Amino acid sequence: MDVSTLTIKEAGEKLASGALTAVDYTKSCLDAIDAGNEELNAFLEVSQTALDEAAAIDARRAAGESMGSLAGIPVALKDLILVKGWEVTDGSQILEGHRASYDATVVQRLRTAGAILIGRTNMDEFAMGSSTQTSHYGPTMNPWDHTKVPGGTSGGSAAAVAAGFVPAALGSDTGGSVRQPASMCGVVGLKPTYGRVSRFGLMAVGSSLEQIGPITHTVEDAALILEAIEGRDAKDSTSAELSNTTVPALIEKSVDGMTLGMPKEYFASGMDSQVATVVHEAIAELERAGARIQEISMPHSEYALATFYIIQPAEASSNLGRFDGLRYGYHSGGENLQETYERTRGEGFGKEVKRRIMLGSYTLSAGYYDAYYRKALKVRTLIKRDFDEAFKSVDAIVCPTSPTVAWNIGEKFDDPLAMYLADIYTVTANLATVPGMSVPCGFVDGLPVGLQILAKPFDEYTLFRVGATYQDRTSWHKQSPT
Amino acid sequence: MKLTREEVLKIAKLARLHLEEEDIAKYQEDLGSILSYVEKLQELNTDDVPEFQHAAGGVNVFREDVVENCDEDTRRRAIENFSQREGDFLKVQAVFENRTQ
Numbered sequence: 001m002d003v004s005t006l007t008i009k010e011a012g013e014k015l016a017s018g019a020l021t022a023v024d025y026t027k028s029c030l031d032a033i034d035a036g037n038e039e040l041n042a043f044l045e046v047s048q049t050a051l052d053e054a055a056a057i058d059a060r061r062a063a064g065e066s067m068g069s070l071a072g073i074p075v076a077l078k079d080l081i082l083v084k085g086w087e088v089t090d091g092s093q094i095l096e097g098h099r100a101s102y103d104a105t106v107v108q109r110l111r112t113a114g115a116i117l118i119g120r121t122n123m124d125e126f127a128m129g130s131s132t133q134t135s136h137y138g139p140t141m142n143p144w145d146h147t148k149v150p151g152g153t154s155g156g157s158a159a160a161v162a163a164g165f166v167p168a169a170l171g172s173d174t175g176g177s178v179r180q181p182a183s184m185c186g187v188v189g190l191k192p193t194y195g196r197v198s199r200f201g202l203m204a205v206g207s208s209l210e211q212i213g214p215i216t217h218t219v220e221d222a223a224l225i226l227e228a229i230e231g232r233d234a235k236d237s238t239s240a241e242l243s244n245t246t247v248p249a250l251i252e253k254s255v256d257g258m259t260l261g262m263p264k265e266y267f268a269s270g271m272d273s274q275v276a277t278v279v280h281e282a283i284a285e286l287e288r289a290g291a292r293i294q295e296i297s298m299p300h301s302e303y304a305l306a307t308f309y310i311i312q313p314a315e316a317s318s319n320l321g322r323f324d325g326l327r328y329g330y331h332s333g334g335e336n337l338q339e340t341y342e343r344t345r346g347e348g349f350g351k352e353v354k355r356r357i358m359l360g361s362y363t364l365s366a367g368y369y370d371a372y373y374r375k376a377l378k379v380r381t382l383i384k385r386d387f388d389e390a391f392k393s394v395d396a397i398v399c400p401t402s403p404t405v406a407w408n409i410g411e412k413f414d415d416p417l418a419m420y421l422a423d424i425y426t427v428t429a430n431l432a433t434v435p436g437m438s439v440p441c442g443f444v445d446g447l448p449v450g451l452q453i454l455a456k457p458f459d460e461y462t463l464f465r466v467g468a469t470y471q472d473r474t475s476w477h478k479q480s481p482t
Numbered sequence: 483m484k485l486t487r488e489e490v491l492k493i494a495k496l497a498r499l500h501l502e503e504e505d506i507a508k509y510q511e512d513l514g515s516i517l518s519y520v521e522k523l524q525e526l527n528t529d530d531v532p533e534f535q536h537a538a539g540g541v542n543v544f545r546e547d548v549v550e551n552c553d554e555d556t557r558r559r560a561i562e563n564f565s566q567r568e569g570d571f572l573k574v575q576a577v578f579e580n581r582t583q
Contacts, residue, residue: 084556084559098563099559099562099578100562101555101556101559101560102551102559193538194538195539195540208536208537231504233570234545235551237540237543238536238537238538238540238543238546239538239539240538240539240540300526302522303522303523303525303526305519306519306520306521306522306523307523308521309516309519309520310520310523321498324498325565325572326564326565326566327564327565327572328563328564328565328571329563329565330565331565333575336575336576337575337576337577338498340575341498342494342498342499342500343500344500345497345498345500346499346500346501346502349499354499354501355512355513355516357488357497357499358490358494358497358499358509359492359516359517360497361493361496361497361525362489362493362513362517365493365496371524372517372520374533375524375528376523377533377534377535378531378532378533378534379523379528379531380533380534381524381531381533381534382526382528382531384534394541416512416515417515417516417519420516421572430535474580
């Protein structure tokens with residue numbers, strides 16, 4: 001049986017009926033990684049205990065025990081999510097060899113649901129970048145074209161799913177880091193509402209922006225993973241008590257009577273015209289499915305990227321202060337403590353990370369705080385208001401995920417501003433804390449394009465409904481790279 | 483806009499980052515171009531706009547003040563991650579200089 005194209009839902013049915021065992025499924029995934037990862041560099045490491053975990057699941061099933069919703073499903077984890085005993089590097093040299101001393105809450109929840117933790121995936125260093133090229137462990141290649149980037153920062157997770165190594169992976173999204181690589185690799189990527197998923201055990205970089213989210217082939221699969229990992233966690237005070245939990249079986253595949261907003265600012269200059277054509281056609285498909293399409297304006301969109309690139313580096317410079325070369329990670333000794341800090345950090349961090357730490361330190365420093373950081377917080381309020389206003393008249397927003405398809409490896413690498421512009425349509429959701437999802441909607445020159453759907457805070461159900469309806473009528477998600 | 487060499491060195495000091503001599507000019511350029519881009523926000527009048535305060539809605543979120551998640555195994559793993567140690571102690575350089583001599 002070729003399991004590489006199975007969705008979680010399909011695999012779950014086969015596992016439940018006995019047509020497939022967790023051990024065979026896991027072994028197939030490990031074999032696929034073994035055969036294809038050297039070329040793609042999607043995985044940094046595979047778990048040595050995955051087969052044992054799978055055998056335990058099979059034994060429990062054979063004994064007639066009640067099984068979790070993801071029993072026997074292999075799931076990959078971006079290399080900034082802690083798994084007790086696993087090396088976890090955040091894509092950085094500064095944490096090379098560092099081993100997690102506890103499980104992240106999402107990991108505990110995946111275990112409870114019966115998922116098999118298969119390995120850790122490559123990413124931009126400290127989740128800073130848009131193409132997985134800043135990883136200390138080398139770039140990841142796009143499965144659709146090995147000369148192209150997979151997007152970033154969760155590029156390893158997106159490539160692992162697109163290549164058929166695993167049916168699902170977790171990424172994290174600070175400014176588009178789940179949705180943008182999902183778009184560029186032709187898979188589904190979901191950024192939940194801020195607070196829906198616990199960040200305990202996720203290495204913090206942009207604390208007010210980031211969320212852990214699933215990358216899968218289908219919208220239903222994304223809902224299945226979200227169902228397992230979401231919900232209040234006493235260890236993350238920003239996690240929310242949910243009044244509407246995710247119920248994958250209840251996702252209605254109809255948009256009849258819904259109003260979808262098309263923000264004119266998201267189709268503006270800088271957008272590749274072929275990508276625009278593909279996204280317009282996807283929106284037309286939703287219209288044919290019964291949705292009403294309404295052009296809307298979100299006037300502060302053009303300020304979102306500048307706002308993001310003040311707030312994210314400011315938070316990052318603060319969060320990354322913990323890398324002192326003392327308590328964990330890389331250490332380079334100097335004459336005194338100040339010198340030890342400076343050498344450890346100067347040698348341990350990569351270029352982009354240092355650039356952001358410098359930028360954040362500048363905008364937070366005395367004399368510049370008001371002009372930059374405080375100003376950005378005010379504009380963030382305006383961006384949030386744009387969304388509040390839009391959702392008074394529309395149920396969801398539909399737009400492109402990325403202005404272009406995947407670019408060549410090596411491109412934009414030395415031009416930070418050009419790289420930042422790749423996030424122009426995704427950073428708004430993080431600033432406004434709303435949920436967003438990218439769904440495969442076509443190809444340009446053989447490279448995948450994603451349709452982005454945005455909804456009200458905690459209304460992931462609407463994302464799933466629009467996305468599942470679209471996938472029910474199209475087959476882009478069923479195509480695999482050759 | 484381009485930052486001066488002195489500005490770059492001052493930020494590096496604040497950020498506890500050692501910069502290689504040959505990288506300083508690149509930081510002057512890169513940070514300058516990013517700061518010029520984010521200047522865009524000055525176009526907006528935000529006098530009456532409140533700052534975005536918190537991404538989560540919660541207020542005064544408390545939990546019991548009890549030690550959790552630190553059994554012997556977890557403790558041992560944390561200690562093994564110390565960059566330098568003596569026994570179970572974290573080894574660090576002196577924070578204060580000895581001025582008594």
